[in-house]
Amino acid sequence: MAAMFWIQFVLVLGAVLIGIRKGGVALGLIGGLGVSVLVLGFRSAPSEPPIAVMLIILAVVTASATLQVAGGLDYLVQLTEKLLRAHPKYVTILAPLCTFFLTVCCGTGHAVYALLPVISDVAIKTKIRPERPMAISSVASQMGITASPVAAAVTFFLGFAAKAGHPVTLIDIISVTMPAGIIGVLAAAAWSFNRGLELDKDPEFQARLQDPEFRKGLDAEVTTLDKKISTVAKVSVALFFAGVGTIILMASCPWLLPLAADKKPIPMTTVVQFIMLAYGAFILFAAKVKAKDIAHSSVFIAGMIAVVSIFGIAWMSDTFISANKKYLVDNIGIMVKLAPWTFAIATFCISAFVKSQAATLAITLPLGLALGLPIPLLLGLMPASYAYFFFAFYPSDLAAINMDRTGTTRIGKYLLNHSFMIPGLIGVGVSTVVAYTISQFIF
Numbered sequence: 001m002a003a004m005f006w007i008q009f010v011l012v013l014g015a016v017l018i019g020i021r022k023g024g025v026a027l028g029l030i031g032g033l034g035v036s037v038l039v040l041g042f043r044s045a046p047s048e049p050p051i052a053v054m055l056i057i058l059a060v061v062t063a064s065a066t067l068q069v070a071g072g073l074d075y076l077v078q079l080t081e082k083l084l085r086a087h088p089k090y091v092t093i094l095a096p097l098c099t100f101f102l103t104v105c106c107g108t109g110h111a112v113y114a115l116l117p118v119i120s121d122v123a124i125k126t127k128i129r130p131e132r133p134m135a136i137s138s139v140a141s142q143m144g145i146t147a148s149p150v151a152a153a154v155t156f157f158l159g160f161a162a163k164a165g166h167p168v169t170l171i172d173i174i175s176v177t178m179p180a181g182i183i184g185v186l187a188a189a190a191w192s193f194n195r196g197l198e199l200d201k202d203p204e205f206q207a208r209l210q211d212p213e214f215r216k217g218l219d220a221e222v223t224t225l226d227k228k229i230s231t232v233a234k235v236s237v238a239l240f241f242a243g244v245g246t247i248i249l250m251a252s253c254p255w256l257l258p259l260a261a262d263k264k265p266i267p268m269t270t271v272v273q274f275i276m277l278a279y280g281a282f283i284l285f286a287a288k289v290k291a292k293d294i295a296h297s298s299v300f301i302a303g304m305i306a307v308v309s310i311f312g313i314a315w316m317s318d319t320f321i322s323a324n325k326k327y328l329v330d331n332i333g334i335m336v337k338l339a340p341w342t343f344a345i346a347t348f349c350i351s352a353f354v355k356s357q358a359a360t361l362a363i364t365l366p367l368g369l370a371l372g373l374p375i376p377l378l379l380g381l382m383p384a385s386y387a388y389f390f391f392a393f394y395p396s397d398l399a400a401i402n403m404d405r406t407g408t409t410r411i412g413k414y415l416l417n418h419s420f421m422i423p424g425l426i427g428v429g430v431s432t433v434v435a436y437t438i439s440q441f442i443f
């Protein structure tokens with residue numbers, strides 16, 4: 001039994017690592033290959049593919065992509081810039097809070113790219129070291145995912161808990177992850193407030209100032225305020241938020257829903273799907289969006305990659321864990337029950353390589369359930385699913401480095417001594433502790 005477990009474990013781990021190396025939809029394709037080997041080679045019974053979760057993500061991503069094409073994301077970015085320029089001295093605190101809530105609203109961290117040049121420009125104009133707000137803003141944009149009612153990671157948790165027979169509501173999830181995320185962001189921002197040397201005392205920055213081209217680049221004006229926002233873009237934002245509000249209302253008042261065949265209210269996993277598709281259609285009609293533009297938007301493409309990745313990797317992980325449940329419980333279950341924080345560390349380590357919180361949860365949640373960890377405890381450890389700042393290769397981190405015209409946001413000589421490491425560790429560490437504590441009181 002032990003030998004068979006470790007052979008399968010190496011197979012699954014190898015599939016994940018190869019999928020990560022290939023990137024994109026390869027994680028899902030190779031996950032499917034892993035299922036084939038487990039079923040046909042090791043004669044393991046295949047688990048059920050995560051259909052409900054995939055459909056939720058598909059519906060939410062389609063609505064979010066429609067919002068993007070309608071100009072809604074541009075409108076949200078412009079509102080954020082107005083706030084930052086009105087209070088430039090507090091950019092290190094306000095900027096990460098803005099990127100956090102921008103992700104919460106949109107369900108994706110990709111909206112941060114349009115805001116990073118603005119954050120850098122506000123910092124430069126205020127003579128604040130840009131590394132301070134830039135690094136934590138990139139980190140905060142990803143921390144917002146576990147606090148967003150329309151993010152893939154949250155909808156995956158919602159669907160997984162329902163499938164596992166221990167359903168939690170969307171309100172339950174957000175009531176834990178939202179305050180935990182905010183406190184984590186504020187803690188990391190507080191540390192960032194005085195990090196590094198002031199620009200006029202930084203010898204590296206002063207040396208760069210000797211280059212006329214470098215000085216010219218610092219004087220460039222970066223803004224979204226000159227971009228005209230149409231009325232339909234504003235309407236699309238209102239409609240999208242109305243959709244999110246409708247879902248929260250239905251989750252809070254299940255008596256509003258008709259009864260299913262078993263005389264119970266329709267599951268929220270189903271409600272999220274048809275509500276988000278419906279409001280996506282409202283945006284489509286109101287903004288006269290072309291359907292082909294939705295399919296080519298960056299939000300839609302990123303979302304479809306997430307769906308394929310979760311399809312393969314979650315199916316493979318669940319199949320492996322189901323086949324080896326007894327061995328896992330007998331050998332690891334007691335340790336994890338005695339020290340639940342060890343499971344948070346395992347989740348964090350997996351996320352450092354799997355650059356998706358939804359995909360990380362797809363790997364770890366079935367394992368946690370097999371080990372006997374209750375759903376409320378797994379919810380409390382959910383913020384630990386973000387660790388891909390660790391190697392600073394994620395697009396938002398690279399974008400922050402490239403968009404800081406002063407060069408203060410960077411990857412260090414020794415790879416891990418980069419600008420995002422300490423803000424990330426503080427943010428994720430604090431938010432995980434807070435989420436764990438809240439989950440113990442609520443449930």
